[in-house]
Amino acid sequence: xxxxxxxxxxxxxxxxxxxxxxxxxxxxxxxxxxxxxxxxxxxxxxxxxxxxxxxxxxxxxxxxxxxxxxxxxxxxxxxxxxxxxxxxxxxxxxxxxxxxxxxxxxxxxxxxxxxxxxxxxxxxxxxxxxxxxxxxxxxxxxxxxxxxxxxxxxxxxxxxxxxxxxxxxxxxxxxxxxxxxxxxxxxxxxxxxxxxxxxxxxxxxxxxxxxxxxxxxxxxxxxxxxxxxxxxxx
Amino acid sequence: xxxxxxxxxxxxxxxxxxxxxxxxxxxxxxxxxxxxxxxxxxxxxxxxxxxxxxxxxxxxxxxxxxxxxxxxxxxxxxxxxxxxxxxxxx
Numbered sequence: 668x669x670x671x672x673x674x675x676x677x678x679x680x681x682x683x684x685x686x687x688x689x690x691x692x693x694x695x696x697x698x699x700x701x702x703x704x705x706x707x708x709x710x711x712x713x714x715x716x717x718x719x720x721x722x723x724x725x726x727x728x729x730x731x732x733x734x735x736x737x738x739x740x741x742x743x744x745x746x747x748x749x750x751x752x753x754x755x756x757x758x759x760x761x762x763x764x765x766x767x768x769x770x771x772x773x774x775x776x777x778x779x780x781x782x783x784x785x786x787x788x789x790x791x792x793x794x795x796x797x798x799x800x801x802x803x804x805x806x807x808x809x810x811x812x813x814x815x816x817x818x819x820x821x822x823x824x825x826x827x828x829x830x831x832x833x834x835x836x837x838x839x840x841x842x843x844x845x846x847x848x849x850x851x852x853x854x855x856x857x858x859x860x861x862x863x864x865x866x867x868x869x870x871x872x873x874x875x876x877x878x879x880x881x882x883x884x885x886x887x888x889x890x891x892x893x894x895x896x897x898x899x900x901x
Numbered sequence: 902x903x904x905x906x907x908x909x910x911x912x913x914x915x916x917x918x919x920x921x922x923x924x925x926x927x928x929x930x931x932x933x934x935x936x937x938x939x940x941x942x943x944x945x946x947x948x949x950x951x952x953x954x955x956x957x958x959x960x961x962x963x964x965x966x967x968x969x970x971x972x973x974x975x976x977x978x979x980x981x982x983x984x985x986x987x988x989x990x991x
Contacts, residue, residue, distance in 0.1 A: 682977045683916040710987065711910050715980040722976035 669755075669789075669814060670694050671855045671884040672900035673893045674731065678703035680712035685719045688728075691890035694897070695729040700745050701736075701760055709741045713748055720752035729755035731791065736761040737770050746770060750777040756789035758817060762799065767792060767809040774812070791815040791857070795822030800841045803848045815855030817886070818845045821862070831862075833869065835876075846881035858882040864889035874899045902960050902990065910984035911977070918973035920981040922989050925963045930956050936970035951975050955982040961990075 675693040677684035679700040688696040698719075704712040720730065732754045734745035738761075746757060750773070759770060767790060774788050790812040794803055800823070807813050820838045824831050831837065838859070849856035858877040861870045870892055874885050884900050887893050909921040925931055932949045934941060940948075952966050955978075966982060973981070 681917075682973060683914075686916065686974070711981070711984040714984045714987075715977065718976040718980040718983075722974070 668853060668855060668883065669729065671729070671815060671857060673887050673896035674857060674884060675887045675890060675893060676703075676733075676860070678712075679716045679732070680704045680708050682715065682719075685715070686723060687890070689723070689725055691887075691893045692897075693728060693887060693890075693893045694884065695731050695755065696725065697731045697733060697758065697886065698754075699733040700741075700749075701733045709735065710744075713741075713745055717748050717752055720749070720754065731756045731758055733758040733760065733793075737766050743773075746773055747777070750774055750788060751781055753781070753783055754788060756791050756814070758791045758793060760793040760795065762792035762794075762806055764802070764805045764809050767806060767813065771810045771812055786812060788812065789814040791817055791855075793817050793819050793822070794841075794845055795819040796826050797823070800844060803845055804852075807848060807852045807854065813854065815857055815883075816845055816849050817857040818842060818859050818882075820859035833863075835873070842877075842880055846877075849883075850881045855884060856880075856882045858885040860886045860888055861892070862888065864892065867891065867895060870895055871899070903963050904961060904986065904989035906989050908985050908988035910988060911973075911981035913969060913971055916972050916974070916977070918971060918978055918981050919969040920978070920985040921967040921969075922982075922985045923965045923967075925965045928963050930962070931965045933965065933967045934970065935968065937972075940970065940972075948978065951978050952982055955979045956986070959983065959986055961986050964989075 671694050673693040674695040674697050676697040677688050679698045735741035778785050792806045846856045861873045885896050907923045911917050911919045913919050932952045
């Protein structure tokens with residue numbers, strides 16, 4: 668299983684964040700082309716990330732790229748362009764078994780064209796909506812490329828038209844269900860974001876709790892969160 | 902290939918660059934660089950070359966490229982020039 672204790676998420680359209688992220692030494696840098704990029708800047712971010720991966724030194728971190736939903740024009744362009752820079756994994760929002768299968772086929776084609784080993788680029792579905800939680804085992808079973816699941820608790824609350832509490836009781840069931848599914852499949856279970864970047868004590872508690880659920884790592888939204896996560900999920 | 906309209910990409914924020922491309926009626930590729938004096942003196946020629954290389958790579962002719970630099974590294978300049986040209990070619 669890949670070491671994915673701390674995954675620092677940044678915007679794909681922000682040069683400063685792209686340059687600074689590896690300095691915090693997370694296990695992975697998640698470059699977001701989806702929610703952290705304005706709709707009119709999707710093309711610009713895609714080109715920036717492609718150039719960044721060929722220029723900046725990410726040799727000490729895994730690069731994971733959140734693409735736009737893979738059944739949209741932007742999502743397809745994201746994968747087509749960025750796969751050629753060989754990221755460690757693509758993170759796929761709004762995933763279904765059909766979509767994941769199609770993404771896998773596109774990746775196989777690109778890996779052949781570029782001379783990469785087949786199956787080298789991983790897929791991590793985002794599990795955000797109730798339908799994805801219900802189908803988590805199907806998503807995991809689609810391909811051996813699926814080496815992790817990212818649970819997005821905020822996304823689920825958005826679907827319910829509400830917000831997360833700091834304690835997070837409302838997430839007990841989905842959080843547990845996803846962790847068990849991942850553990851049984853031997854893949855990474857990546858926990859939802861702790862949104863208060865200034866509350867390191869709260870992060871500590873939340874991450875310890877996630878570890879008890881069976882998670883192998885967690886997203887960081889601030890470089891200062893990385894050390895705590897590396898220590899807890901070690 | 903020639904662009905038919907003006908387009909821009911990037912932003913005037915730290916570590917980024919705002920690139921504006923317009924058709925050059927006089928012909929040729931012209932780069933107008935706006936950056937800090939100290940950077941212009943030391944790296945002006947190199948930055949111009951980065952822009953010209955990207956324009957040539959995309960096969961675009963007869964364009965004025967205005968580069969308002971806020972401390973961008975080469976990869977950012979390349980990406981923003983590409984995006985501006987792609988937007989101008991649509």
